[in-house]
Amino acid sequence: MKTGVLALQGSFYDHVQSLEFIDQDYVLIKDTSDLSHVNSLILPGGESTSMIKIQENNDLFSELKKLIESGIPTLGTCAGLILLAKDVIDGETSLGVLNTVVERNAYGRQNQSFEGLVNLLGNKEMYCFIRAPKILSYEDSVTPIATIDNEVVGVIENNIVGLSFHPELTNDKNYLDWLSNFIKDGVNVRSL
Amino acid sequence: MKIESTFKIKKGLAEMLKGGVIMDVVNAEQAVIAEKSGAVAVMALERIPADIRAEGGVARMSSVETIQEVIDSVSIPVMAKARIGHFVEAQMLESLGIDFIDESEVLTPADDKNHIYKHDIKTPFVNGATDIGEACRRIGEGAAMIRTKGEAGTGNVIEAVKHMRSMTDGINKIKTSDQNELMSLAKEIRAPFDVVKEIHELGKLPVVNFAAGGIATPADAALMMQLGCDGVFVGSGIFKSGDPKERAEAIVIATTNYNDPDKLIEVSKNLGEPMVGINIDDLDEAEKLAKRGW
Numbered sequence: 378m379k380t381g382v383l384a385l386q387g388s389f390y391d392h393v394q395s396l397e398f399i400d401q402d403y404v405l406i407k408d409t410s411d412l413s414h415v416n417s418l419i420l421p422g423g424e425s426t427s428m429i430k431i432q433e434n435n436d437l438f439s440e441l442k443k444l445i446e447s448g449i450p451t452l453g454t455c456a457g458l459i460l461l462a463k464d465v466i467d468g469e470t471s472l473g474v475l476n477t478v479v480e481r482n483a484y485g486r487q488n489q490s491f492e493g494l495v496n497l498l499g500n501k502e503m504y505c506f507i508r509a510p511k512i513l514s515y516e517d518s519v520t521p522i523a524t525i526d527n528e529v530v531g532v533i534e535n536n537i538v539g540l541s542f543h544p545e546l547t548n549d550k551n552y553l554d555w556l557s558n559f560i561k562d563g564v565n566v567r568s569l
Numbered sequence: 570m571k572i573e574s575t576f577k578i579k580k581g582l583a584e585m586l587k588g589g590v591i592m593d594v595v596n597a598e599q600a601v602i603a604e605k606s607g608a609v610a611v612m613a614l615e616r617i618p619a620d621i622r623a624e625g626g627v628a629r630m631s632s633v634e635t636i637q638e639v640i641d642s643v644s645i646p647v648m649a650k651a652r653i654g655h656f657v658e659a660q661m662l663e664s665l666g667i668d669f670i671d672e673s674e675v676l677t678p679a680d681d682k683n684h685i686y687k688h689d690i691k692t693p694f695v696n697g698a699t700d701i702g703e704a705c706r707r708i709g710e711g712a713a714m715i716r717t718k719g720e721a722g723t724g725n726v727i728e729a730v731k732h733m734r735s736m737t738d739g740i741n742k743i744k745t746s747d748q749n750e751l752m753s754l755a756k757e758i759r760a761p762f763d764v765v766k767e768i769h770e771l772g773k774l775p776v777v778n779f780a781a782g783g784i785a786t787p788a789d790a791a792l793m794m795q796l797g798c799d800g801v802f803v804g805s806g807i808f809k810s811g812d813p814k815e816r817a818e819a820i821v822i823a824t825t826n827y828n829d830p831d832k833l834i835e836v837s838k839n840l841g842e843p844m845v846g847i848n849i850d851d852l853d854e855a856e857k858l859a860k861r862g863w
Contacts, residue, residue, distance in 0.1 A: 386588040430607030487668035488691045494570040507581045
């Protein structure tokens with residue numbers, strides 16, 4: 378079985394590199410026909426408006442939504458988090474499978490983008506926030522898994538993880554260990 | 570702890586633009602069309618390259634009003650051009666909150682010897698290059714993204730292809746050289762040694778490389794992607810064509826599906842007239858923009 382990496386646009390090759398580090402097979406997803414044999418998913422960083430537009434004529438997102446709702450482990454980073462969120466401020470809701478309210482570009486423009494020390498499941502690491510979305514609120518079914526200065530920047534609900542930042546640009550050992558376990562076991566992996 | 574505008578953050582935005590199309594726009598209306606068509610970013614300009622070419626005169630940074638209007642109209646990243654070596658235009662673009670500065674040969678150069686020292690400016694830079702040596706020099710100065718120069722405003726892809734192939738050859742040469750040969754190679758291509766060494770170790774450029782200059786059709790965009798670039802800039806090709814919105818959408822879909830001829834056929838139908846192109850041989854040497862840059 379393979380991890381599907383949404384490959385419409387964005388940092389999908391960086392996620393592919395993470396998967397290569399942990400010896401996980403993958404398939405690039407550009408069309409609904411790429412979805413067979415996928416049992417985990419990664420939605421990369423990039424521009425969510427662009428990704429939504431690119432897939433609109435081939436129904437890819439409605440198929441993706443079904444697949445995510447079937448319970449397979451799904452990770453979204455930055456734009457990927459925006460695609461997953463149920464409510465998007467200053468943007469469009471697309472998959473709407475993660476019970477959070479997210480605001481696009483809420484940390485500011487590129488000049489305000491930063492590397493920040495994130496506590497991800499108990500481990501601290503510098504990660505990149507690039508015109509990052511902010512998690513404004515989330516429902517009780519959602520659990521925070523990452524914080525920066527006490528602000529929540531990553532959450533999990535069922536088997537769905539959304540992160541404001543880009544662990545795929547860092548690929549530190551803790552992240553890769555977590556990713557490896559998450560892809561195999563999903564929700565059972567709540568800590569490192 | 571938060572650290573703004575590190576080189577990793579500058580490079581990182583370019584990583585997020587990969588596989589996407591960056592479109593030249595001259596006002597808010599065009600910027601909105603570009604965003605709705607799926608552009609990953611827009612380049613705010615006073616005049617598109619084809620008009621700069623036709624009208625002549627000195628081409629400078631866009632007016633503050635144009636840039637502000639474009640920033641206010643879209644939610645995707647906004648880029649703008651500064652003249653080669655004009656570090657004050659760059660400082661102003663930084664203060665305006667632009668997301669990426671293109672130190673561009675399309676504008677009239679402000680310095681005949683030097684490019685901007687880009688490490689000191691918070692905003693990331695993209696620079697044009699015609700070969701690996703030029704790309705290395707720009708990266709050494711702090712560029713966080715490279716694009717081929719091509720020949721802007723011609724609607725003719727031949728120069729972009731030439732520059733992309735030349736870049737790939739250069740990377741392969743560095744990759745396959747023995748490490749004892751790297752200094753001599755760096756001297757030969759007039760490139761900073763540490764950038765050459767980094768390319769040797771990585772086996773590729775340390776920053777994202779887009780194609781630009783002459784891309785006018787979905788097939789042109791797919792061609793550049795198959796030649797190995799990370800994404801495309803489309804300048805005059807969109808808003809100088811018969812139906813800009815249709816063409817913009819088609820080029821976006823083509824850039825994602827560059828390996829799928831059936832999809833390329835589908836999006837290439839009913840696009841209206843492409844921009845009228847210019848044969849490169851018909852240009853005087855002085856009209857060739859790709860020669861600007863040192």
